[in-house]
Amino acid sequence: MAFNHKHLIDIREYSDTDLMTILETAKAFSQVNERAIKKVPTLKGKTIVNMFNEPSTRTRSSFELAEKRLSADSLNFGGSSTSTVKGESLIDTVMTLNSYKIDMVVIRDKHAGAPYIVTQHSPVSVIDAGDGKHGHPTQALLDLYSIWERKHTFEGLKVGIVGDISHSRVCGSLIPALKIMGAEVTIIAPGTLIPPAPEVLGVDHVSYSLDDALPELDVVYMLRIQRERLEGAPFPSLREYHELYGLTRKREHLMKPDAIVCHPGPINRGVEFDSYMADHPERSVILDQVYAGICVRMAALYLLLGGADNGLAS
Amino acid sequence: MSTPTPKAVIMDEASVSRAMTRIAHEILERNEGCENLAIVGIVTRGDLLAKQLVDRIKEIEGVDIPLGSLDISFYRDDFLTHFSPEVHATHIPFDVDGKRIVLVDDILYTGRTIRCALDAIMDLGRPSRIELAVLVDRGHRELPICPDFVGKNVPSSHEENVRLYLKEVDGRTAVEIFDVAPGAHVGSAPLGGE
Amino acid sequence: MALLLKNAHIVDPSVNLDGVADVAIEGDRITAVGENLAVEGAEVIDLSGKYLVPGLVDMHVHLRDPGYEHKGDIVSETRAAAKGGMTGVCSMPNTDPVTDNGVAVEYVKSVAAAKGHCRVYPSGAITKGLKGEIISEMGDMVAHGCVAFTDDGRGIQGAGMLRRAMDYGKMFGKVFMSHCQDEDLVGEGQINEGAVSTRLGLLGWPAEGEELQIQRDIMIARLTGAKLHIQHISTARGLEMVRAAKAEGLPVTCEATPHHLFLTEDAIDETYNTSLKVNPPLRTAADAEALREGVADGTVDAIVTDHAPHADWEKSREFELAPFGMIGIEGSLALVLTNLVKTGKITYQRMVELMSIAPRRILGVEEVKIEAGSLADITVFDPEIRWTIGEDGFESRAHNCGFTGTEVCGRATDVFVGGKATLRDGVVC
DSSP: OOOOOSOBSOGGGSOHHHHHHHHHHHHHHHHHHTSSSOOOOTTTTOEEEEEESSOOSHHHHHHHHHHHHTTOEEEEEEGGGOTTTTTOOHHHHHHHHHHTOOSEEEEEESSTTHHHHHHHHOSSEEEEEEETTTBOHHHHHHHHHHHHHHHSOOTTOEEEEESOOTTOHHHHHHHHHHHHTTOEEEEEOOGGGSOSOGGGTTOOEEESOHHHHGGGOSEEEEOOOOGGGOTTOSSSOHHHHHHHHOBOGGGGGGSOTTOEEEOOSOOOBTTTBOHHHHTOTTTBOHHHHHHHHHHHHHHHHHHHHHHHHHHHHO | OOOOOOSEEEEOHHHHHHHHHHHHHHHHHHTTSOTTEEEEEETTTHHHHHHHHHHHHHHHHOOOOOEEEEOOGGGOTTTTTSOOSOOOOOBOOSOOTTOEEEEEEEEESSSHHHHHHHHHHHHHOOOSEEEEEEEEEOOOOSSSOOOSEEEEEOOOOTTEEEEEEOHHHHSSOEEEEEEOOTTOOOOOOOTTOO | OOEEEEEEEEEEGGGTEEEEEEEEEETTEEEEEETTOOOTTOEEEEOTTOEEEEOEEEEEEOOOTTTOTTTOOHHHHHHHHHHTTEEEEEEOSOSSSOSOSHHHHHHHHHHHHHHOSSEEEEEEOSBGGGOSSSBOOHHHHHHTTOOEEEOTTSOOOOHHHHHHHHHHHGGGTOEEEEOOOOHHHHTTOOEETTHHHHHHTOOEEOHHHHHHHHHHHHHHHHHHOOOEEEOSOOOHHHHHHHHHHHHHTOSEEEEEOHHHHHOOGGGOOTTOOGGGOOSSOOOOHHHHHHHHHHHHHTSSOEEOOOBOOOOHHHHSSOGGGSOSOOOOTTTHHHHHIIIIITTTSSOHHHHHIIIIIHHHHHHTOOOOOSSTTSBOOEEEEEEEEEEETTTTOOSSSOOOOTTTTOEEEEEEEEEEETTEEEEETTEEO
C-alpha cells in the first residue's frame, strides 16, 4: 500500500484506495482517542502551524487536538491579530513562517486557492482547512468516516445534501469524495442555492423538493444556513426555509428506516432541523462527526507527514 | 517480488512448536501460575505467537489468559524513514492496570521495537510488571533491553536478516537467515509474501 | 532627414495596396509610394521580407498615469506599445484623478507628446469620477483633445443616466465606448459563471451581466442617435446583438481582445493564475469561436488589448483579492498573426482593417494611408520571427500577461510615428 501525497487540498487527487487508507488509519487513531492517555509520540518534534485567516472555532480546535494527541508542536497563527489584517500579503506571511522552520501548514482562508499559494511559497506539507467557497477536504473525510462507520460501504449509497450548495466549501470536497467512493449524490435546495454547474462537482440529481427526494436517501446531509449571510437573501425567510427544507419530525415518515442525518455544524435548531431530528438517537450522527473530525485529522497529519518525507527518504 | 533464498533454516515447524511450549511452561513457572497474567503480542507475527502461548497455557492450566495485540506504528522513532501507511489495529480487550504482562515478539534485534511497545503499553495504563518473550534473540542490542524468555539464541551479523514465517499467514512455519545488502531495511517479512 | 523604406510588402486595403514597393518619407508625411524609388540624401532602410502597413492603433489601453504609476506610466506603457508595433493608443480615463475634465486630458496629451513613444489619443469619462451620476465636462475635454467618452471599468448602471449622457454628448460627434456590466447581476463575480466557477468555488460573472447592457446600450443609441462602441465584447450572444444592430443600420461598432479570442475559462485551474483574471472574464470555447467568426465576417470592428498593467505584488495574491486585467499590447500583433492570419481565418488586409483602419475611423482621428501626403505613421513587421511571449521580459512596467510562455510567430521590427522611428530592428527608441 502506498500513500504518496504531500498536500491535502484537492480531494480529486486522491483515489478510493487513498481515501480508504485515511479512513482505516483514522480508525486506528480512534482507539488512541478512547484511552485514558490520549496521546502517542508519533509526530514528536514536528512543528505544525495552524494558520487561520478567518474565524473558526471548531475546525481549529479539532486540528489542535489532533496535533497535540500526535505530540506535534502546534502554533496558532491568525485570528483578529493576523498579519493579513495588518496589510501583509499571504505570501509574505508564508515566507515569515518558513523562517520558523516548520513542518506543515494547516490553512483556513476566506479566499479560494489560498492553500495553493502556500504550496508555491513553502516547501512544507499543506492541509486545506477550508478555502473560500472552494474546498474543505478534512470535513469531507470526517463525513466519509461517519457514514462508513454506520453504512460500512459507499457503493451505491444514496446521499442527499440539503441547503446552500452554491456557497459551500464543504460540497466542493464532499461531493467529489462521495463520487470517488461510489456513492450517488442528490442536491436539494431552492434555485438560489444551487451552483451554476452542479454536474462538475459530480452531482447526479438536483431537486427543489426535500419531500420528493427524502424517501430514496440513505444519508441526509443538512448544510448550515448562514444566518449572518442573509443579505441579498436567497430565500424570503428562515421560517419559509424551515417549512420547505427543514428536517423535522413531520417528515420522518418519508425517510428510510435506517437513513442517517449529518450536519457539518454548528447547527441552527429551528432552521435546518427541529430538535427531534437533530437529537435523534438512531439517526443523528452529528456528534459522531465531531469525534470523527479528530480521528481523520490525526490520520491525515500522520499520513501526510509520513508520506511526504517517505518519498524524500527513499 | 519473490521470497529471497535463505542461507540457512534455523528452526523448522517442530522446533518452533517445542520452543513455544517450553516458553509457556517457563512463563507459568516464573509467575507461579497464571493469576493476573496477560499476553500481548506485537503485530505482525508476535501477536500470532502470543495466541500460541495462550493456547498452550490453556492446555497446561486449563485457564483462559487475556490476549492482546499491539501495533507500535504510532510509537516508532524511525517512522519518517520506515513509514508504512498500513496501520494494524491495537487490540487490548482488558484493563492493563495491575496486570503481569508478557510481551511477545518474534525476533529480538536492536530492542527499538520493544522500547516502542513498552511506551505503547504504558500509555494504556500501569501494569504491575512487564516481561518479554521472544522466539529468536539474534543479538546486537542498541538499548538496554533483555528478554525474559527466549526460544533460541541465534548469533548473527548486521549483514544478515532473520525472519520468522508462520503457517497462519505464510503457509509454512520456519525461522530463516538471509544475507541482506548493507543499509537495507531489516525487519519482519511482509504479511502475505513479498 | 528623408527616409526611404525599401522592398517591404505593403498591405493597405484603403488604397488597394498589396505588394512589394518602396515608401519615401519626409518630415511627418509620406512623400511617395512606388517601385524603385530613389530619394537623394535619404536614409535607406531595406525591409525585404517584411510587411509594411498603416500604423497599428490599440484603442483600449490603460496607461495608469496619473495616479497609478507603480503599475505603469505614460512612458513605460507607450514603450510597450511601440514594442508591440503600435503607432497610437487610446488611453482609458480610470486614472487618479479620473480623466473627466479638460485639465486631465491636457495632462495625458502633453506628457505623451513630450515623453511618449507613440501617439496617445485620450478618452474622457462619461460621468464625473466614473460614478455614473453626473455628466462630465465633455465639451471641455473635447476642446483639449479628448477623442471618445467611456466609463471603462464600470458599466453605467442607470439607463436614464446613459441616455442623458448620450443625448448631451452627441453634439460633439465623439463615440461612446461602453464597458457593459450590470453590477446587480454580476455582483462580486470573479470568472465566467459555469463549470469552472463551480469547480473552483469562485463567484460567477454571468454572460447575461454583459449582454443585458449591450442590448440596453444599443437601444439607448437608437433612442439618442449617439455613436456606440461596445468594448471588449466577450460573448456569442452579445456579438449577435451587435450584428443585429449593424444590420439595422445603427452607428454601433465593437472590439475584441486577443485574450477573449484565444483564451477560454478552461485555462483557469486549481493554480488560480491571477493573470487570467480579467473583466469581462474569459468565457467559453464556444464564445471565443463566435468572436473569431465575428472578426472574420466584420461584426467585430477592431482588435484591442485592454492592456491593463498591475504591479506584481497586486497580482501575486489570492485570486479573489487580485485586481482584474492583463497586459497584452506587446503580444497582440503576434497573436493575431499566429492565430488568425497564418491559419487563414483572416487576410492581411482584414488584419490591417481591424488593427489600424477601423480604430482610427471609430475614434475619428486622422486617417493614415500608405500614399503620398498621408501622415507617416507606419508599422513594419516580420511575419516569420518565432518567439515566446514574456521570454525576454516586457517593456511594460507590469508582467501580468495571461499569454506568457505562448509561442507565436511574427513580430514588429520597425515603427514610425510621424516619420520618426519609435522602434528600429525590434528596439524601442
